[in-house]
Amino acid sequence: xxxxxxxxxxxxxxxxxxxxxxxxxxxxxxxxxxxxxxxxxxxxxxxxxxxxxxxxxxxxxxxxxxxxxxxxxxxxxxxxxxxxxxxxxxxxxxxxxx
Amino acid sequence: xxxxxxxxxxxxxxxxxxxxxxxxxxxxxxxxxxxxxxxxxxxxxxxxxxxxxxxxxxxxxxxxxxxxxxxxxxxxxxxxxxxxxxxxxxxxxxxxxxxxxxxxxxxxxxxxxxxxxxxxxxxxxxxxxxxxxxxxxxxxxxxxxxxxxxxxxxxxxxxxxxxxxxxxxxxxxx
Numbered sequence: 001x002x003x004x005x006x007x008x009x010x011x012x013x014x015x016x017x018x019x020x021x022x023x024x025x026x027x028x029x030x031x032x033x034x035x036x037x038x039x040x041x042x043x044x045x046x047x048x049x050x051x052x053x054x055x056x057x058x059x060x061x062x063x064x065x066x067x068x069x070x071x072x073x074x075x076x077x078x079x080x081x082x083x084x085x086x087x088x089x090x091x092x093x094x095x096x097x098x
Numbered sequence: 099x100x101x102x103x104x105x106x107x108x109x110x111x112x113x114x115x116x117x118x119x120x121x122x123x124x125x126x127x128x129x130x131x132x133x134x135x136x137x138x139x140x141x142x143x144x145x146x147x148x149x150x151x152x153x154x155x156x157x158x159x160x161x162x163x164x165x166x167x168x169x170x171x172x173x174x175x176x177x178x179x180x181x182x183x184x185x186x187x188x189x190x191x192x193x194x195x196x197x198x199x200x201x202x203x204x205x206x207x208x209x210x211x212x213x214x215x216x217x218x219x220x221x222x223x224x225x226x227x228x229x230x231x232x233x234x235x236x237x238x239x240x241x242x243x244x245x246x247x248x249x250x251x252x253x254x255x256x257x258x259x260x261x262x263x264x265x266x267x268x269x270x271x272x
Contacts (some may be wrong), residue, residue: 005224005231009241012222013232027249037227040245077225098266 003084004031004040008048015076021056022075023049023066027098028084030091044095046070060087068096151200198251206256206269207256210242213267230256245271 002015010024026048031040047066050071057064070087072079201209217240218232232243243257251268258267 003226005226006195007222007231009222009234011221037224037229038229038244039248040246041249043248051131068236081225 001030001088002033002035003028003088005029005037006045006081006084015046017041019074020050021052021077023024024075025065026070026080026084028095030088034041042092043070043098044091046084046095048075048083050075068094073087198255198270200270200272203271206245206271210256210258211271213240213242215240 006026006028008024011022016024018024023056024047025059026046027044028044029037029040030042030044035041046068048070049066051071054064054071070080070083072083084091105146109172114264129144152263162214162244214235217235217237217243221230222231222232222234222243224231230240230244231246234241239260241257241259241261243259245254245256251270256267256269258269258272260267
């Protein structure tokens with residue numbers, strides 16, 4: 001199993017201006033080893049946000065809630081790719097199947 | 099409104115739902131598409147005398163990883179041929195978020211274009227390859243995934259996702 005592609009719904013063609021304060025729904029397309037960007041098995045959705053985003057939400061709202069959350073220290077491609085690959089073996093239980 | 103008579107032909111263009119007509123490639127579409135709207139259009143136009151009864155399709159056995167039920171509605175060839183094919187399948191209920199229809203490539207492209215309702219869009223970029231895999235309206239309400247195949251719909255198809263109504267239309271390219 002591998003990640004054939006992933007993309008940010010809230011930053012579809014860019015990265016957030018402040019990588020320490022960001023949150024986005026992230027779609028992750030997963031395939032077998034022979035899959036590719038347009039031939040894959042399943043799509044999962046996550047809420048990926050930074051710890052600073054959670055901290056400010058707690059400060060203002062006194063709670064934070066979202067489905068299938070992945071918290072990162074920085075919102076950048078490298079960090080998020082590593083996080084998604086780390087949870088890939090459990091993605092069917094952690095991710096929201098689209 | 100019932101836009102189709104018992105023979106399966108459109109009886110009145112004036113009374114027909116424009117969403118439904120659009121599925122036939124007829125008329126001018128207003129208001130855009132959503133799976134819910136299309137399902138509603140089909141349900142209100144389904145003739146009770148049609149010899150092919152609706153079938154609610156789900157795949158609990160061969161697709162155990164697909165949580166949502168997938169409904170297949172073959173629309174264009176059926177209506178154009180006047181219900182001459184037993185492949186006509188309609189869901190008995192429309193509470194599922196995923197609906198699949200089959201369209202010729204040019205009609206699928208048209209449907210994707212009209213799905214945007216004239217709204218400006220941004221490309222969606224795959225963060226691994228840098229390729230553009232779709233687009234999203236500026237307001238974030240509509241997500242278009244360019245043609246691909248996946249386990250739930252193993253044929254080249256578009257995904258037209260309406261995030262406000264939480265519907266996802268799978269448009270298979272015939």
